Amino acid sequence: MSSTFNEFYNEKTGLTIGVNGILFSEQTPYQKVEILETDSWGRMMTIDGMVMLSEKDEFVYHEMLTHVGMFSHPQPERVLIIGGGDGGTAREVMRHPSVKKVDMVEIDEVVVQASKEFLPQVGDWGNPKLNVVIGDGIEFVKDISVPYDVIIIDGSDPVGPAAGLFEGEFMQACYDGLSEDGILTAQTESPWVESYHPSMKQVYTALDDIYAVSKMYLAYIPLYPAGMWSFSFASKGGTDPLAEVVLQRVENGVMRFEDELKYYNPEVHRGCFALPNFVKDIIEP
């Protein structure tokens, strides 16, 4: 069977990908989860018709969502991932030798099951440091008893179950659940998609209000709208991700697993915080 996948990111602009077959399709209580077989990108997961990842490009999103924040912390031991049911973010987190425990809170069990079955190499599911919780991340962060060193928000777009992840109340609960020098990173949509600008503005205003340091950074993701994706970095204790001590930690730390990285490196860590003027305009007060 051969067909075409289309995702439109504004009324009239979209991505078209040739599809050889649908390996999995299920309407869950939360969303429609599908795994498609493509020629050009390997297997691809979509949620409600939006590309979440493909085998060929997932490294960009997962490396960039993870390492920028992880290296900004001096010794991340306890890490919380909200969402991330495909397992890729946890895989990158667990490359850091200091990590002792990763709690991953995914709302939709079907995402985890489909990922384990059809995208098994994306996750590091057998790693004993990983604890998968099926539940609502927004509720989970309200009841954190032992604080986390790093919290990573790996949710989908600000429509449907992930909408709450873009609200100030959630960002405050994450702050309360972080250790004193804790770091938060989150995916925050494409600057080229105007309909998401209000959500982006909302997130960055909240982070700026709540955290000692907050910044946006960018990465090139070919299967996400317009190929440009934004992420937020926020630090409770005031760590600047571009401080000399952090850059030195990146230089030294990356050597431990640089052969496994296809995107992130010390220059990318520095360079990704450079924002074009039109991007600054979206989030600046």
Place this chain on the structure above:
Amino acid sequence: MSSTFNEFYNEKTGLTIGVNGILFSEQTPYQKVEILETDSWGRMMTIDGMVMLSEKDEFVYHEMLTHVGMFSHPQPERVLIIGGGDGGTAREVMRHPSVKKVDMVEIDEVVVQASKEFLPQVGDWGNPKLNVVIGDGIEFVKDISVPYDVIIIDGSDPVGPAAGLFEGEFMQACYDGLSEDGILTAQTESPWVESYHPSMKQVYTALDDIYAVSKMYLAYIPLYPAGMWSFSFASKGGTDPLAEVVLQRVENGVMRFEDELKYYNPEVHRGCFALPNFVKDIIEP
């Protein structure tokens, strides 16, 4: 009339844009030139079915192709543009007050005519510093008598009339036509498009052989394949675009016209040279 424009950048992956009308369409001796009216991106020029620019996103390409090189030269007075028939690169070049003369050599007169008629605000056509030559850029650079401070290669993809722009012989002729501290910049395709990797490798190998300094840099262009575009920087005299003297010149120089820039700024100048690992692998020996 409403229809759909499709450009596929590999066998099975493409961009889809809703089109309201075709304002201009002509098969020239070199290529098929079209101007389409779109809802989301304003007017759009395509050549042989590939997007060259839209009114809404052209600032990225033109600012990044121009200012990274222009600011790396201490006093650019004479500038040569090969291609660039839409006028956008010349417009950005002429923002620099040191510029006295810009020669723009476009092979296809129809590109210039259609741009003047349908995309008049892209060019600064009335500027007396601009000299438009209709001719073959590859031949033009063989006969440069007065050297240029900056040469900018603003051609289309390495198929059709622009193929020669990716060859070592052409890069050598540009070198010979530059002043002692001359700078070259060129567009060099998307790192995500595997079919262009041999052309990219060829260009960077040639630049590395011929010029004292050569580097790749990147920009986010939403309507180009995968949204990630590469450019080359090369310096005859050994200027490093990240040298302190250049960064200081960017800081000071950009203030003269920063309100007119929607992408380029000092942080972007520094950050755009950060290459993800998979991009380095394409061009490294």
